[in-house]
Amino acid sequence: MMNDELQLALRIEDVPTVRSTVGQKLRKAIMSGMFKPGQRLVERELCEMTGVSRPTLREALRLLEADGLVTTVPHRGPVVSTISLEEAKQLYAARGILEGFAGRECARLRDPDVVRRIGSALVKLKAAFAADDLATALEAKTEFYAALIDGCQNAFVERMLRPLHDRITLLRMTSMSHPRRINKSLREVTAIWRAIQSGDPDLAERCCVDHVAAAAAAALKMIEQTSAEKET
Amino acid sequence: MMNDELQLALRIEDVPTVRSTVGQKLRKAIMSGMFKPGQRLVERELCEMTGVSRPTLREALRLLEADGLVTTVPHRGPVVSTISLEEAKQLYAARGILEGFAGRECARLRDPDVVRRIGSALVKLKAAFAADDLATALEAKTEFYAALIDGCQNAFVERMLRPLHDRITLLRMTSMSHPRRINKSLREVTAIWRAIQSGDPDLAERCCVDHVAAAAAAALKMIEQTSAEKET
DNA sequence: GCTTGACAGGTTGTCTTACAATCTGGACAT
DNA sequence: ATGTCCAGATTGTAAGACAACCTGTCAAGC
Numbered sequence: 001m002m003n004d005e006l007q008l009a010l011r012i013e014d015v016p017t018v019r020s021t022v023g024q025k026l027r028k029a030i031m032s033g034m035f036k037p038g039q040r041l042v043e044r045e046l047c048e049m050t051g052v053s054r055p056t057l058r059e060a061l062r063l064l065e066a067d068g069l070v071t072t073v074p075h076r077g078p079v080v081s082t083i084s085l086e087e088a089k090q091l092y093a094a095r096g097i098l099e100g101f102a103g104r105e106c107a108r109l110r111d112p113d114v115v116r117r118i119g120s121a122l123v124k125l126k127a128a129f130a131a132d133d134l135a136t137a138l139e140a141k142t143e144f145y146a147a148l149i150d151g152c153q154n155a156f157v158e159r160m161l162r163p164l165h166d167r168i169t170l171l172r173m174t175s176m177s178h179p180r181r182i183n184k185s186l187r188e189v190t191a192i193w194r195a196i197q198s199g200d201p202d203l204a205e206r207c208c209v210d211h212v213a214a215a216a217a218a219a220l221k222m223i224e225q226t227s228a229e230k231e232t
Numbered sequence: 233m234m235n236d237e238l239q240l241a242l243r244i245e246d247v248p249t250v251r252s253t254v255g256q257k258l259r260k261a262i263m264s265g266m267f268k269p270g271q272r273l274v275e276r277e278l279c280e281m282t283g284v285s286r287p288t289l290r291e292a293l294r295l296l297e298a299d300g301l302v303t304t305v306p307h308r309g310p311v312v313s314t315i316s317l318e319e320a321k322q323l324y325a326a327r328g329i330l331e332g333f334a335g336r337e338c339a340r341l342r343d344p345d346v347v348r349r350i351g352s353a354l355v356k357l358k359a360a361f362a363a364d365d366l367a368t369a370l371e372a373k374t375e376f377y378a379a380l381i382d383g384c385q386n387a388f389v390e391r392m393l394r395p396l397h398d399r400i401t402l403l404r405m406t407s408m409s410h411p412r413r414i415n416k417s418l419r420e421v422t423a424i425w426r427a428i429q430s431g432d433p434d435l436a437e438r439c440c441v442d443h444v445a446a447a448a449a450a451a452l453k454m455i456e457q458t459s460a461e462k463e464t
Numbered sequence: 465g466c467t468t469g470a471c472a473g474g475t476t477g478t479c480t481t482a483c484a485a486t487c488t489g490g491a492c493a494t
Numbered sequence: 495a496t497g498t499c500c501a502g503a504t505t506g507t508a509a510g511a512c513a514a515c516c517t518g519t520c521a522a523g524c
Binding site: 015017055058059062065066067068074075087090093094097098101153155156157160161164177181218 | 247249287290291294295297298299300306307319322323325326329330333385386387388389391392394
Binding site for chain 1: 477478479480485486488489
């Protein structure tokens with residue numbers, strides 16, 4: 001007989017309820033820039049767009065709220081979350097801690113499957129970079145992080161890290177960060193991979209932390225620049 | 233004129249909407265052991281208990297679900313979350329990372345107010361321990377952690393760490409951990425405080441990590457014991 | 465006896481409608 | 495220009511309803 005918990009876990013993943021579907025749809029809409037940070041999300045409009053009722057839509061909004069993607073102001077309704085410079089710093093700091101741990105654990109466990117996934121994501125990333133294909137590069141990077149996060153074998157870290165990544169892509173929406181950093185970034189993620197492959201936890205953690213720190217520096221610089229322009 | 237964001241932040245905190253009130257009520261009910269892990273939460277019963285309508289209640293449940301306090305199985309409804317031994321390990325690991333960071337940051341920033349709050353929580357804890365007053369001791373410990381979490385000045389870490397603590401008290405509900413560890417625990421938190429007070433980030437981090445590791449060891453032992461008894 | 469299948473009851477998932485409380489923006493008066 | 499107040503718009507919440515689905519029971523068949 002099947003393990004009860006496993007059975008439940010599968011069911012939770014597999015059964016797509018309307019609210020989770022709508023939640024995913026809205027999440028994509030926000031992260032693709034269709035809804036911009038600071039924009040109000042009027043419930044009735046969203047209902048018409050998605051074709052669901054208000055109660056269901058509101059439940060879906062709670063999911064996004066929990067991930068920090070939208071902020072609901074009482075009696076004013078949901079708004080796509082904005083982020084201040086200070087908060088952005090904290091966001092990257094938090095990501096650095098967790099991703100450092102993920103890297104360390106990947107190197108410690110050295111699961112062949114994980115190593116393979118990270119490697120293939122890297123190959124794809126390099127190819128996309130060489131071909132100047134930014135869309136594919138973004139996709140490859142997503143795969144890279146997904147493998148890294150899976151690889152640390154910690155459901156809690158996973159559940160915390162995914163929203164942070166989402167928030168960061170949302171942040172990029174604000175700051176329109178140009179991926180000119182891609183070359184340096186490529187070297188950094190390659191270093192992470194090597195450290196994991198060679199099973200060096202300390203090095204892997206350091207590489208991850210450094211990588212996030214570098215990304216943070218670039219992103220924050222961009223934000224400062226943007227907000228400085230706004231002042232003018 | 234008041235800063236817009238601050239104004240919003242205050243409003244979000246201050247205006248108690250029915251759903252957040254109900255959410256808090258349910259949270260307390262779960263964490264006080266009124267609802268036990270694994271127990272089904274029938275929506276209509278909860279409606280009658282809290283006196284709110286089903287849509288509102290369901291939104292409140294989404295909040296708890298986001299914190300991991302309840303797990304909603306499609307077409308079966310919400311259940312108070314249970315935790316396996318493996319998950320408990322991951323939970324403590326995640327807490328260790330974040331709390332280590334919190335300790336490090338507290339020591340680095342050395343905010344006088346934070347140091348004071350931690351100190352007074354410790355005094356209260358020691359007094360409660362001496363008087364064998366477990367309720368007050370628990371309260372003091374909550375204050376201690378609250379100060380530590382506030383002190384790291386990172387909203388994201390805060391938002392991640394609080395649910396973890398909630399989950400751990402829920403876990404204690406399962407394993408009925410006797411606080412025999414309190415003496416050792418007291419020494420550990422005192423060490424954390426000293427490290428923070430003396431402004432030694434590395435030491436503070438290590439103390440926090442050790443403290444969580446010790447708590448984890450005790451709790452996991454208890455869980456293993458409990459589940460072993462269950463087998464019989 | 466054990467497994468399989470169908471049935472009944474209960475619960476959730478979702479929709480519809482409705483209305484009070486509150487916010488927002490603008491007209492108006494000072 | 496500033497403050498006040500009103501009307502429109504939107505959210506917060508309630509109530510009722512029904513289909514889909516799960517669970518456990520009970521009978522039929524191997």
